[in-house]
Amino acid sequence: MGLRRGHHAKPLEWLAEKLIFVVSLSAILVVFLIFVFIGREALPVLFGRMNTALVQKTIPVEQMDKLNPAQLQDYLGLTKEQFASMDRDTLKELMSLKIESSSESSTDKDASINTTQWRYLLRPHQWSGYDAPQFIWQPVSTIPKYNIVPLIIGSLKVTMVALIFAVPLALGAAIYVSQLARPRVRELAKPVIELLAGIPSVVLGFFALIVMATVLQRISGSQSRLNALCAGIALGFSVIPVVFSIAEDALTSVPRSYVQAALALGASKWKAASQVVLPAAVPGVFAAVALGFGRAIGETMIVLMASGNASVVSWNFFDSTRTITATIAAELGEVVFGSAHYRILFLIGVLLFIVTFLTNMTADIVMNRLKIRMEGKR
């Protein structure tokens, strides 16, 4: 750690030490690569380079020579390799085909809309056949609609249910286990609760789908068997161990002398825990909830199996709900590589990555501050 080496390293050792250093960069490299490679696939949408309009402005074949090669390639929607391999006649043929197909395609006024533009991704639009402007996620239809608002609302809704269910339970348990319980109870309860983290999410999803959904429907009498409530509670099961173990750590890290001082002044154990220890550990509790949020919004299999997956804009907990993660998981397997739908799925992946990245970073900073304060370092 702080030690200098006793004598100069031999060449082979020098090499080995450099290797260790290079490998240690892997974590940074991986975070960077994740950003680059998910972002790369989403880039054309971000910069408005995709066009899904069925009817486009066409250019008469005679004007072909007026376009430069790059424009022509863009106009015909070809890749560089394809473009290079084609001769003039083939290109001419393609241009006339394009005019033909666009005159044939439907007279629907929506057909001329490029649905990957930002305003169609985020703002409501009155599609033909609808009475009012609406948010619609309908990627597989003649006119694909990629409004991501229903998915964002779905994710937030399920996450909210999970946190409302899990945070009070996990915090209560953390206070009890770290401050109030007898040592023997503590030694037993802690690993048992942490065991909950060992249940694979696909198993929790299965449990929600097969067992919980039926029970919950019988109690609440809701219309759809699979809904945000069912998925949210199952999601809560996976959030509990996250919030519990971090909050418990934070509470335990509060110096023992705080509690002893409070007890000496005549406070009860509960008073000491709730009015001395808890306020001192508030940053840690905040970090625990933040990480719980990150876990909940990024969880995939549970919501994919138990939320019903209907993309509707509604804050009702008893409605079937589609989240960002479930959408990626359900649809990426079937999209054409490089298509607009494919790019949009990566775009919402980037969104998810940024949200969890910021959440983690905030939690990390807050925890570090708390640690420094508690250990009196620096």
Add this chain to the structure above:
Amino acid sequence: MTSAGTTTHANDFTGKKGRRFRAARIDWASLLGTGATGLATLLIVAILGIILGNIFINGLPHVSWRFVSTGTATDMFDVNKAGILPMIFGTTARVILMTLFVLPMGVLTAIYLTEYARIHSPFTRIIRGAVNNLAGVPSIVFGLFGAGFFVHFIGRGMDSALQSGGAIVWGQPALIWASATLAVMTLPVVIIATEESLRAIPQGLREASLALGASKLETIIKIVLPQAVPGIMTGAILAISRAAGEVAPILFTGAAYYMRDLPSSLHDQFMDLGYHVFILSTQSPNVDKTRPLLYATVLVLLCLTFMLNIVAIFVRAKMRKKARMLH
């Protein structure tokens, strides 16, 4: 502490028979607080008990030797014919491969962080921040990353470099890419566990070795690492148990809905236990008929991940006790 400990309100009564009115001074807030938090703890344990109990009771009667030792027969949704050997094989293979990828990377990074880097240098803090961040990235994002980076970038790149004549060999979802994706996902688990075990080794051991003339690298290889083996094992086991049940990262990087044969090379797809649970519970034509099969499969998956978890918890508890004794 007993006089202050109103957690058990009986204290206020005993020994003061003549002064019953004192009962009015029961500390209701404390009582309520202790009760509520205790109840929360109990409730969590109960939830765990219900989930495990439900799965064990419904799954155990249908687990048999034939079930775990045969492949999928004609009907993969029929409990009397279907077996899960290909899924057990696939999950085991991807987890072993993942361990081979992640252990060297994770251990070397932890060695750098504890033995070479200065604790508070900005550079170390960036590495540590990246590790912590990586631990919180959603698993589906790793799936997207695996598809974009391993399958399409490296896989396709290998295909064009190896001149496979236009045929796609590596540039498609495969066992190796699923394992690599999982290795990236479990990297922080291994780093953090190894780091903890390295820090638990007394500084005096290193100093004694250096004082005897050993070089820094010799000290690390011959003195530090042997002591850290239990910690590294814990990290590996935790990584395996986390990865064994994950489905989201392998959806687009290698898991197959159905395969007739076991995978025979690194660029084959594979069937997976967790993914099979997902298929059975969502794709079955007859839910009631599939239910016994589903429960049995879940039970096998759960036993696999839980055994690993419990072993890890034990090894870690032992290690921490030992570390406390050494300091």
